[in-house]
Amino acid sequence: MAPKTKRVIPGTTLFDGDMARKGYALNKMCFSFNSEENRQEFLKDPGAYCDKFGLNEQQKKAVISLQVLDMLAAGGNAYFIAKLGGIYKLDMQDVGAQQTGVTKEEFQAKLVAAGRE
Amino acid sequence: MAKIVGGINVTHVPYIGRAIAGNLQQDAYWKPFFDGFPPVHAWLDKVKPDVAVVVYNDHGLNFFLDKMPTFSIGAAAEYSNADEGWGIPTVAPFKGDQDLSWHLIDSLIEAEFDLTTCQEMLVDHAFTLPLELLWPTRNAALRTVPICQNTVQFPLPSAKRCLAFGRAINKAIESWDSDARVVVLGTGGLSHQLEGTRAGFINKKFDLEFMDKLVSDPDWVTQYSNEDLVELTGTQGIELLNWLTCRGALGGKVKAVHTNYHIPISNTAAGLLAMETV
Numbered sequence: 001m002a003p004k005t006k007r008v009i010p011g012t013t014l015f016d017g018d019m020a021r022k023g024y025a026l027n028k029m030c031f032s033f034n035s036e037e038n039r040q041e042f043l044k045d046p047g048a049y050c051d052k053f054g055l056n057e058q059q060k061k062a063v064i065s066l067q068v069l070d071m072l073a074a075g076g077n078a079y080f081i082a083k084l085g086g087i088y089k090l091d092m093q094d095v096g097a098q099q100t101g102v103t104k105e106e107f108q109a110k111l112v113a114a115g116r117e
Numbered sequence: 118m119a120k121i122v123g124g125i126n127v128t129h130v131p132y133i134g135r136a137i138a139g140n141l142q143q144d145a146y147w148k149p150f151f152d153g154f155p156p157v158h159a160w161l162d163k164v165k166p167d168v169a170v171v172v173y174n175d176h177g178l179n180f181f182l183d184k185m186p187t188f189s190i191g192a193a194a195e196y197s198n199a200d201e202g203w204g205i206p207t208v209a210p211f212k213g214d215q216d217l218s219w220h221l222i223d224s225l226i227e228a229e230f231d232l233t234t235c236q237e238m239l240v241d242h243a244f245t246l247p248l249e250l251l252w253p254t255r256n257a258a259l260r261t262v263p264i265c266q267n268t269v270q271f272p273l274p275s276a277k278r279c280l281a282f283g284r285a286i287n288k289a290i291e292s293w294d295s296d297a298r299v300v301v302l303g304t305g306g307l308s309h310q311l312e313g314t315r316a317g318f319i320n321k322k323f324d325l326e327f328m329d330k331l332v333s334d335p336d337w338v339t340q341y342s343n344e345d346l347v348e349l350t351g352t353q354g355i356e357l358l359n360w361l362t363c364r365g366a367l368g369g370k371v372k373a374v375h376t377n378y379h380i381p382i383s384n385t386a387a388g389l390l391a392m393e394t395v
Contacts, residue, residue, distance in 0.1 A: 009343040011315030012352055015342070016271040020182055031181045033202040066130065068312070077311040079269060083202035089130070092384045096316040105127040108381075109319055115380030116317035 015077050023075020026063070029053035032081035039087050064089075068099050119217075119293040122164040123374065123393040124132045124301040124367045125157060126360040127250060127332070133381040134205035137249055153233060153389045154250055160374045160391055161251060166300035168214050168260045170221075170286065171244050173304040174268040176201070179240035187269050188234035190225075191263040192218035196240045208245050213344065214260035217293060221287025222263065224289030230282055238263060247304045260297075268305070269355050276346065277339040279358045281359040283365020292368070303363025305356025307378075308349075309385035318351045319386045325378065327357060328390050332373045335364045353385075360390070370395045 006014070013019065020027075029050065030040045042049040050060040062070035066088065071081050085095055097107035133150075136142065142151040150193075165215040165379040178201050180186070197210045223236055244263050252259065264286070267273055274282070290299050307327070330337040338361055346355050364371075380386045 002281045007348075009315075009344065009348045011318075012310065012312060014347065015145055015269065015350070020270055022149045024182065031177055031200075034178065034200050035202075036200065039202070041156065047390060069314070072312055076267065077177075077182070082311070083177065086203035089204070091321060092311055095311065096384055099312065099316045110317055111319065111381035111384060113315075114386070117321055 002066055012073060015068060019075050019077070021075070025054045025056070025079060026059040026071065026076050027080040029055060030076070030083045033083040033087060068095055118296045119290050119295045119299050121287065121290055121299050121367060121394050122166055122300065123371065123391065124303065124363045125251060125392070126303040126363055126388065126390045127247045128306060128382065128385060128387040129246050129304040130383045130385050130387065131201070131203055131242045131246075131309070133232050133246050133250065134242055138206045144334070149379045150382050150387050151337050151381070153275045153375075156375040157251060157389065157391045158253070160393070162206070163299070164300070164393070165298060165391060166259070167297040168217055168262065168299045169248065169302055170217070170262045170264060170290070170299060170366065171302045172359045173243035174356055174359060175245075175265050176241050176243060178270070179235070179239040179265070182270060185267055186265070187267045187274050188230060189220060189233035189235055190222060191235050192222060193236055193238055196238055196244070196263060198245045201241055205240030205242060208226045208249060209255070211240065211245070211248065211261045212257070212259065212378065214262055216295065217260070217290075220293045221286065221289050224292060225285055228285040228288070228316050230285055237283070239274045242332050243304050243358060244369040251302070251339065264362070266359055268358055271341050271343070272353065273358065275339075275343060276341060276361055279336060279379060280335055280339060280365045283362040284368070286362070287368045301363050301366040303360040305359045305384045306350070306354055307357060307371040307388040308351050308354040311353055312351070312383060315351070319380055319385055320350055320354070321380060321386060323349045324386050324388060327386060328378065331360060331364050331390065332392060334373060335361060364392070367392060367394050373394065
């Protein structure tokens with residue numbers, strides 16, 4: 001069978017079957033953060049909590065270092081990663097700024113500018 | 118038979134929950150968004166719906182990736198909200214309408230839309246916030262039916278499929294033996310992208326054209342594949358599929374009652390489009 005050809009959209013990865021397979025453990029851990037009890041357990045020992053959900057080294061490293069692009073590369077889904085961000089009180093502008101390598105103020109200014117176009 | 122009075126498409130950014138809880142509607146940041154709603158409240162007061170059918174997408178509250186139905190529908194007496202993990206206040210449960218749920222299930226499966234039926238269903242911000250925005254003082258008599266579409270894990274249903282699904286919902290509601298007045302909501306969008314190095318992407322030109330075409334020629338959207346729509350509107354902009362299903366559920370002709378469009382709310386272009394059936 002010929003390899004699947006995927007549509008290339010710059011700066012964007014579609015969360016498809018390949019990503020869903022790759023990121024399952026990471027996303028499952030993040031799904032558990034719907035519970036306050038689990039969020040507290042994670043905060044006590046993030047590494048141990050990652051192990052409990054069977055994250056691989058790449059996923060664990062991305063979670064501990066809170067690097068969103070690395071979490072995405074490891075199969076993380078944006079909505080589930082956002083639940084992890086919530087534990088650290090990161091909002092979507094914090095997350096957007098980190099991923100695009102700008103300050104939060106610069107990221108917000110870019111959004112406002114999009115409204116003036 | 119039941120009557121479809123119209124439909125309302127509205128954005129569902131979680132951040133709005135904090136603004137409502139904190140009474141920030143008239144703050145400079147929020148005012149251009151919340152000021153879009155009073156004309157729609159006035160229209161709702163006029164058309165007096167008894168039931169709201171809400172087309173939305175779940176973000177990991179009711180459905181995890183272990184089971185991801187393309188189309189699902191609630192068939193419960195009541196729908197509860199719960200902790201979503203990102204710090205927005207949980208709101209009181211909403212009343213269901215099991216008669217309409219089962220009529221929809223029977224009709225839609227007969228029409229070959231093979232839905233997942235849910236006799237228990239948690240509803241997330243994408244369901245609750247639009248209802249809070251449209252009925253700021255809770256209308257306790259309002260009954261609801263949640264219809265959830267997968268816009269999270271590709272492959273997603275196509276624009277063509279969603280429009281056809283909406284049109285099947287239209288036929289189903291119109292054949293419901295009830296004197297109820299029904300409003301259909303579609304929630305999410307418009308253009309936004311949360312993840313990747315393109316995070317913060319917004320496409321005002323496309324959004325405005327989309328809102329316009331949704332009223333006059335919804336089939337226009339079906340020229341685009343979902344990959345096209347992601348490229349044009351962002352990975353989460355694809356939630357416009359919920360708007361399209363809602364539009365399909367309104368049948369042939371509609372007129373716009375009120376529109377509002379404001380950038381940004383959080384990372385999102387916030388749209389509001391109320392339509393009346395004609």
